Amino acid sequence: MKTVIQKNGGLLLTGLFLLFVWPVCAQQGAWPVIKKETKPWTRWWWIGSAVNEKNLASSLEVLHQAGFGGVEIAPIYGAMGYESQYVSFLSPRWTDLLRYTVAAAGERQMGVDLTTGTGWPFGGPQVTKAYAASKIIMQHYHLSAGKSLSQPIRVNDVKQEGAALQALTAYNGNQVVLLMDKVDKEGRLRWSPASGEWELYALFDGRTLQQVKRAAPGGEGYTLDHLSAEGLRVYLHRFDTAFKHRAPGVRSFYNDSYEVYNADWTPAFLMAFKHKRGYDLSKYLRELASNDSTDLVARVKSDYRETMSELLLENFTRPWTQWAHGYKSLSKNQAHGSPANLLDLYAAVDIPECETYGSTYFPIPGLRRDSADIRNVDPDPVMLKFASSAGHVEGHPLISSETFTWLTEHFKTSLSQCKPEVEQAFLSGVNHVFYHGNTFSPPEVPWPGWLFYAAVNFVPTNSFWPHLPGLNEYITRVQSVLQSGVPDNExxxxxxxxxxxxxxxxxxxxxxxxxxxxxxxxxxxxxxxxxxxxTGxxxxxxxxxxxxxxxxxxxxxxxxxxxxxxxxxxxxxxxxxxxxxxxxxxxxxxxxxxxxxxxxxxxxxxxxxxxxxxxxxxxxxxxxxxxxxxxxLTVAQRGKGRLILAGDVQATLWKVGLEGEKLASKGLKFIRRKEKNTTWYYLVNHTPQKIDEYLPLNKAEGEVMLLDPQTGNTGIALRKEEGGRTVVKLQLLPGEAMIVHTGKGVQAGAMADWKYLDSPEVPLTLSGSWQLTFTKGWPFMPVTRQLDKLMPWTALGDTAANAYCGSGVYSTTFTLLEKKAGEYVLDIGDVHESAHVWVNGQDAGILWAIPFRARIGQYLKAGSNEIRIEVANLMANRIRYMDQHQVPWRRYHEINFVNINYTPFNAAGWPVQVSGLTGPVTITRYE
Structure with a gap:
């Protein structure tokens, strides 16, 4: 059935304010240069390091074609049944494969990063107990006047046998006696108090006995003592030996989030404490062991924590960075989780890296966020800013993020859900995104291939893979801007x-x-x-x-x-x-x-x-x-500047002539960059309301250019002067982003004006019949259907369609009796979960996120028109089918495969996930 539009019929889509776009060939010069760093990178898990040259090359090519700029190699535990293919970490064969990977990536203009270890945290077979992560073991004794301890002072825990006694102190009220020199080699205390009742505290240098988590073959062993300078030297010596002191060519070495549990000591701590804090911590073992809320206890603990912070900085982060530089590489570090001043640790490396963990609520209409499929963790942009702030203050050009960790339950993440989460990272100062992530998987491994247990699976077997370039291109455009110039934070x-x-x-x-x-x-x-x-x-x-x-x-x-x-x-x-x-x-x-x-x-x-x-x-x-x-104001004038005492900081900033961006009052989020005599704005609308008005930009002057990161199109913005400042017309629907480039240095040249969408006509709803054809999917191929109305394929009552994972193409025709001037906007409505559109055989783009709209005027013609909408669903329904029928697909060593709550994964009880196109599909003409 065809839908006919009368000549005098108008097209209207109420509330649609998409921005007009021009062909990309007309805007080349408006965007910054694309480099491998501006593209998204991905963590690349090597399962058991079961890799070879042929498969590495083909995998890198697939990633390159999808728009990735680099990989971050993370060797981890292996898959069962493939033990014979494992390559031991840092063996000669392993290092040869690393060098091959670097060369193969370079041929594709891609980069390679490498964790300095396997799994996490740093550790391995070279870490003996002497250099393993340490912990305080405190034992308490009571001794009365004239009495002696009958037992030797040795650690009670049999697992800690041999732990060295480092301090022994006796307390009687305010009396403090250091007793270490009264303990013989057998641990016998040669001391008896003359009077009173005494409490004795013994501090032992224990070990956490933590093993490397998710270690790869050849990487198993104790976790490193990150506070020990000698321990780090011993640890890195294994890499020097494997590399033969010849640079492996990786762009950077990286360190994952600090997860060294209960590691609250190091053998040299007492000496370092006395040197740094100026007094002997041995005199305050009682306070160190106490949890009493007293000023003395809190002050001792503060000094203890400051000392630990300095040791982690001086004995690990800085020398590890220097070691990376010795191999002509950079350092990239996730400081969060560290028992230290995060800003100082982030500042000490070349690329500070934060992490988005869990799912954020955004009030964007239609954005799916199912409570059963998310962790009870909301990423906080303020937390992300510790990494970006340290990098900005130190002048580091790249701020990276491990992105999408546990965004949703396995197999239930859509590209549309990824967009606002990565945008929140961008708005926090991140400009170098790493996906979490991609798992290397040989072609002979059956679907879904090898997967990592805590990730969004950005793998070729994911049904959204054909639409992933939409997200990748968006990130590339945004990062090209956010890597330009320098931060502009006041x-x-x-x-x-x-x-x-x-x-x-x-x-x-x-x-x-x-x-x-x-x-x-x-x-x-x-x-x-x-x-x-x-307040902006x-x-x-x-x-x-x-x-x-x-x-x-x-x-x-x-x-x-x-x-x-x-x-x-x-x-x-x-x-x-x-x-x-x-x-x-x-x-x-x-x-x-x-x-x-x-x-x-x-x-x-x-x-x-x-x-x-x-x-x-x-x-x-x-x-x-x-x-x-x-x-x-209340002011203390000092030289050329002043200190101001202000109970109301915002009011004070306004009085000193510093105003926030007014667009924040509309709910718009922003970040700015300065480049020569221009300013870049990255704007995002995460509100439920559309923006369609003139808004002031504090840095707007001269020419104002709009750049759409969703499509890559650009144009000169409408602007005018109001109250002595420049205001710029902006149109953003919920979920949309926009880049503004302004300043005297903006060279617009012959660039066309930005075409705003105004005066919408009555919308046309494509309500006739549709053909639904299934392509590129598994485990069964449902038959082609003629639909009387749009519906998801999971509403067909077809068991094959309910188990299907892949793409379905909805196609129909409609007639335009007249092709008018202006723009025509397609809105495909409710989509599960992303789409690729062709109009009259011409590619109209990937619609991968809210709002699912595209400009299609250039593809339409008077008379009959055809539209094809390829919809990709989630992997969830096929995994559900496999678990219901006990089809094996997950067999890994160590943690095997868990769900978002870290219990054994099983999708058999899941409901069928809605898949396909619900619509309505409409076309609206704008003047």
Whole structure:
């Protein structure tokens, strides 16, 4: 059946504000140059390292054709039945395969990164107990006057046999006696108190005994002591031997998230503590063992945590980075989870990397988010900004992200769900995305091939693979912009880590993604950051260590942190601040910085020289002499700059002439980049409302160009002056993104104007009959159907269609009695889950995310027209069928395969997932 449009009939699609696009050939020069780094990369699991040259080359070619710019090799456990094909990690054969991979990737203009280990965290057969992750073992004894201990002081845990006694201290009220010199080689204490009741605390250097998680063959062993400099040297020596000190050619070495559990010690800790903190921790074993909420306990624990932070930075992160540089490679590190100042660890590597874990709620109409298929974890953009902030402050050009970890349950992730999640990472400062991920799988392995248990499966066997270039091209365009120039953030917000470390409970404090409700969300820092972002300010975070190296002048000293790009340093309400940090803030103000303090610090952190440091801080604060100024601010003038005491930070920023972006009040999210005398805006509409109005952009001047990252098309925007500022017309539907390029340096040349969609006519609904043909799918090919109306193929009552995983093509014809000027917009309605459209045999594009719309005017003609919509569903229904019929497909060593709740995976009880096109499919003409 055909649908006929009368000559006088209008086409209307209420609320549609898609932006007109021009052929890509007309916009080449508007977008930044595409490089391998601007394309998405993927983690590439080598199952058992069962790889060979032929399959590696073909797999890289498939990834290259899909739009990937590089791979991140992660060797892990093997698949059952393929043991004979395993290649032992770092064996001569393994290193030959690595070098082959680097060469084969280079031939395709792709890059290769490599984890410095297998599975995670770092560890392996070269890690003996002497260099394995350490932990505190504390034992308590009671001793009365005139008595002696009958038993030797040895560790009680048989698993810790041989753990060295490092400190023994006796307490009687305020009396403290160090007893290590009273213990003989057999562990006998040669000491008896003359009077009183004494409590003795013994500290042993124990081992966590943690093994490498998900280790590949040849990578099994103890987890490394990341606080030990000698341990790292021993660990890396195995790589030096395998590489024969010849660079393997990888772009960077990377370190996964810090998951070294219960590792709260290192053999040299006591010595390092005394050197760094200025007092003997042995005198405070009682406090170290206590969880009492006292000031003394919290201060000792703070000093302990600061020392651990410095050891991780100095003995692991920095020397590992230097080692990578020795092989002409970069370092890429995920600091989250570390018991350390995250900003300092991220700052010490070449590519700081964050991680999106779980699923975020976005109020985008139609975006599927099933509660049963997501983890109870919401990625927090503030957490992501620790990595990007450190990189921005240090001037690192790339900020990466391990993206989509456990986004949904296996086989239930759509490309449309990926879009807002990766956009949230971009808005947080990420510009170098790594998918989590892709599993190398030999061609002879039956469907679905080898898979990793915690990932969205971006693999060729996934039914969305033919539509994946849509997502990849979008990410490539966005990253080409976000890798251009430098960040344009006006605020620098101090992170008061000492307030976080001041806690009596526990020993070390891993700053994990999963525990941000404890260490991040309750803080004044977090609340201030969220409020600043809500009011349209762009910002980065800075640590005490970075502030100590800061300079407001434009210098060329590579060891300094240049703050000239930031307009204001914001100090959220902070209880504990080192004297040196306060001194540095005053120095920066003297040199011209504006420092806005929500409140003055109340005290200094830590215990050593406490009275002296308290007096020094008090003297500094008194010397500031804050006074009321004419503009109503409370100011301490210092040299070229000033410190401002402000209970209302946002109001103060407005008074000093710094306004947030007004577009934030509309719910639009943004991030900016500066490039020469131009500014790039990346805008995203994650709200449920359409945007169709003139909006002010703080940096808009000169020419204003719009670039659509969804399609690649560009044009000159409508703009006008209102109230002394430039306002720009923007049209974004929920779920859409837009890039704005503005500034005196924007060269528009002969570029056409951006064609906005205005004055929609009455819409045409393609409500006639449709033919449904199944292509490229399994396990059964349903028969071709003639449908009286649009419906998903899972509504056909066909058991073959219910089990089907692949593509189905919906096709129909309609008649245009007249092809008018203007633009015609196709809306395919409700899609499960992505689509590729052809109009009259011409490719109209991949519709892979909300809103599922495309401009098709250039493909239409007067008279009869044909439309074909290829819909790809999820893998879920085929996996359901296989589990119901007990078809084996998952046989892996170690964890095998688990669901999103880390219990054994079984899809047999799943309901059938809706698959196909529900519609309605409409076409609307715009003037």
């Amino acid at each position: 605020l620098l917000v101090y992170w008061p880590v000492y307030d976080t470390w001041y806690r009596a409970k526990g020993h070390d404090m891993p700053l994990m993604v999963h525990s941000i409700d404890e260490w991040l969300h309750p803080t004044a820092f977090y609340k201030q950051v969220k409020e600043l972002q809500r 300010y762009s910002l980065d975070f800075i640590s005490d260590r970075q502030l100590a190296r800061a300079d407001v002048r434009n210098g060329k000293d590579s060891g300094r942190v240049q703050l000239s790009a930031y307009k204001v340093i914001v100090i959220p309400k902070t209880r504990l601040m080192p004297v040196a940090t306060m001194q540095q803030l005053i120095r920066l103000a003297t040199e011209g910085a504006t420092v806005v303090m929500e409140a003055l610090p109340e005290d200094v952190p830590g215990l050593g020289d406490l009275g002296k440091r308290r007096k020094a801080l008090k003297a500094l604060l008194v010397s500031l002499s804050f006074k009321p100024a004419a503009d109503g």
